[in-house]
Amino acid sequence: MRRVHVLAVAAATCVAFAAAGATAQSVRGVSKTEIVIGMHTDLSGPAASYGVNSSNAMRMRIDEVNAHGGVHGRKIRLIVEDNQYQVPRAVQAANKLLHRDKIFLMAGALGTPMNNAVLPEQLKEHVPNMFPLTSARQMYQPLNPLKFAALSSYYDQMRAGLAWMVANKGKKRICALYQDTDFGKEIFEAARDQTKAMNMPLVEVATNKPADTDFTAQITKLRAANCDLIASGSIVRDAIVPYATARKMGWTEVDFLGQAASYDQIVASAPGGVTEGFYTMAGTVLPYRDTASPEVVAWMDRYKEKFGSEPNIGAVYGYSLMDLVIAGLDRAGKDLNVDKFIKAMESIKGYRDMFGGPVTSFGPNKHQGSNESFLFQVHNGRFVMIAGPVNYSS
Incomplete structure (x- = not known):
């Protein structure tokens, strides 16, 4: 009887460890070595100047962080899908990102109708929508734990x-x-x-x-x-x-x-x-090389060297939004999950990008970073x- 009892305890312990392991692995888009972020945007359609430059700048910020070891030891991997600024293609792209790539969060998705079409399925999958490239109020209203907007509508x-x-x-x-x-x-x-x-x-x-x-x-x-x-x-x-x-x-x-x-x-x-x-x-400021701060000029130089063109306002949006996402990931800590990430984002107060944009703050009941304009x-x-x-x- 004693042997049976010991075996039962051992079996229960194994099950507990297995369940704990399953829980750790069940955080979609997060492994011991990486965090997967998705983006559907226009790379070849009428708004490609926004989509190409914003995704390039997001990659640039990610590369900077990854070069220093990532966030809590995890490298960030960005998967970008072309929606050609068309709703059906945005839905198709998002389905791939959500169901095949199993992204942790969506960032910088371009277009009001595209985001509106994708959001029901995305929210059902419990995937945060971070700082989409649209200033529509639907991106933060009604209040939803998974929806964040950085700038004024x-x-x-x-x-x-x-x-x-x-x-x-x-x-x-x-x-x-x-x-x-x-x-x-x-x-x-x-x-x-x-x-x-x-x-x-x-x-x-x-x-x-x-x-x-x-x-x-x-x-x-x-x-x-x-x-x-x-x-x-x-x-x-x-x-x-x-x-x-x-x-x-x-x-x-x-x-x-x-x-x-x-x-x-x-x-x-x-x-x-x-x-x-x-x-x-x-909602923010487009820099010009002859009037920008030395820090911004250096950023413009790095961008041009990396991508072969001058950054536009889309690049400003992309770099700033990814910087905010990285700040949230860092605050969430090593034991990352969606709930901890949301709480980390809600703790950000007084953030300001290097381009001279508005002061940005979030809270449990405030998922729009700023309502100020220029x-x-x-x-x-x-x-x-x-x-x-x-x-x-x-």
């Missing part, structure tokens, strides 16, 4: 910018021109809510399809309403064309105000200077900061 930016333009430029007749998409709707809602908060009417609205190339009808409609400020729900090309159309038609007394999706050097340096004077809000205007082919950081409650 399109909504925050537009409300802050409209408030500033009314207070400092005396604007009285606000209108809106926006894409007939979920992205554009957020700009309209910001214009509607901010004008209401200031006891002003939203005088007129016009919409466009993302692929539109002729804005004559929209600009004619808004001009007839005598707008003096247009809230622009545009990305890149549809920021340039309507502004250039208004100026070509001789409508020079109206100002246009964009947001982070139009904060791209392509807009500022449009041929012929057609965007000169265009205003836009953004106001820029195009002068001589580049964005010049006019004000910031600002928010619409200030």
